[in-house]
Amino acid sequence: MSRTSMNFDIIILGSGSAGYSASIRSSQLGMRTALIEKEFIGGFYFNYECLLKYFLNKIKIFQLFKDNKYLLGIDYKKINIDFYKIFLEGNKISNKIKENIFFSIKKNKINVIYGNAKLKKGKKIEIFQKNNSILECTASNIIISTGSKSSKLYDEKNFINYKEAIKLNKKPKEIVIIGSDHNAIEFASYYYYMGTKISIIDNNNFFTDGDNDVSCYLKHYLKNIGIKIYEYSFIEKFEKKNGKIILKIKNNNKKFSIETDMVLLLDTVPNTDSIGLEELGIQVENKFIVVNENYRTNIPGYYAIGSVINTPSLASIASKEGISCVENIKGIDSQKIDYNNIPKCIFSIPEIAYIGFTEEESKKRKYHTKISKIPFSLLNSSMINESKDGFIKMIFDSKYDELLGCHIIGKNVINLITEIMIARKLEATAYEILNGIYPYPSLSESILESVSFAYKKSIYL
């Protein structure tokens, strides 16, 4: 086994959204940077998640036809979706996205090192490479961004994790999805519209991620199209019969079974085992690395960003944490991330986008709230855009007119949420929004209408 060694200003462990962004920013700031990756450059987002979003975009085109029955005079029943072709096209797009990443890595002269990395004392990293050699690297600063992994409980072919669910090249007849969080809803939408029979089992109540009104609407919508939802239900055991899985389920005092081809498990855990954290004494809590507001760990010179720390698990946040962490290392006082003003988006059908506090959270925080909830079916623009499903709900503090939160469900609503994020960042009140001019007809009108309605100034409602 041969050994060589190299030295850098910054070494980043893991090239996902967090590590990749950190490496580009580090190089932009003139630091000699190494990016270590044991699998695929770009991590989960660029190698898997982009594909799922591509598939969802494609299925939304079909859904337009399905919902309208005879859109443009085309009978949706005559449309044949080629699952495998969409899969291949998605992979082509994903490869193009990766080409862009490789281009910017090259442009920024980042040293990419492939191999399984382990932290060693004295700011050293050992990288076990494919050719059976060990590369030893040292750096003044080490950033840990090893992401998360599936906590797949069963080693059975029929139980798949989120990565396997994205890479299925054959449409399954039926899938049982365990859990009802944002990821579960995206998978349910995609496979349902592809023609797979979907059941969702949750040991809690359904979709607790956002505002209660959104959860209720979503539950009703999914049940209505034929997705089965089992709340407060636990899998006691499972059996295999003729290649199928039979799940034995307990719901309060009721017991029942569900037979299926496939079970999708979505749980993830931070990837913090076996990377040398214990040997270095880096503090870990519930598998998450503990950091301060500048992403420093308890050991000087070691930082952590992305899914290995206990912040909301989003690629958008991971990337920003990478940039912020590197700027702090360089001594630039970068703006802190406002974790209360993060847009959360679910690319399902219908789409969901929300930011800020829910109605329940606002009440818990003792705000006196002013709330408006406008169904899209009442808006002229929605009728023109054929997007009548869903609603926009806005929550204001009635004392200072501060915009506390916004929760939207419907078609193309993800594009609306950035405006709310900017409004909240600039501390805009209802007054500023009401005095804006909104393009007619556009979905963004719904924001103006919603605020007008809350302040009893609505012209159309």
Ligand SMILES: Cc1cc2nc3c(=O)[nH]c(=O)nc-3n(C[C@H](O)[C@H](O)[C@H](O)COP(=O)(O)OP(=O)(O)OC[C@H]3O[C@@H](n4cnc5c(N)ncnc54)[C@H](O)[C@@H]3O)c2cc1C
């Ligand atoms: C199904 C699903 C859908 C999602 N949808 C969205 C979405 O729509 N929008 C959004 O913003 N976020 C979404 N997320 C969350 C987002 O994917 C994560 O927040 C993001 O990928 C975290 O980035 P990361 O860099 O921390 O980790 P990762 O992307 O997991 O990257 C970690 C990298 O480290 C490498 N690595 C690990 N250990 C080692 C080692 N010892 N040596 C060398 N390399 C190592 C891994 O191979 C990997 O490439 C979704 C997540 C899931 C599961």
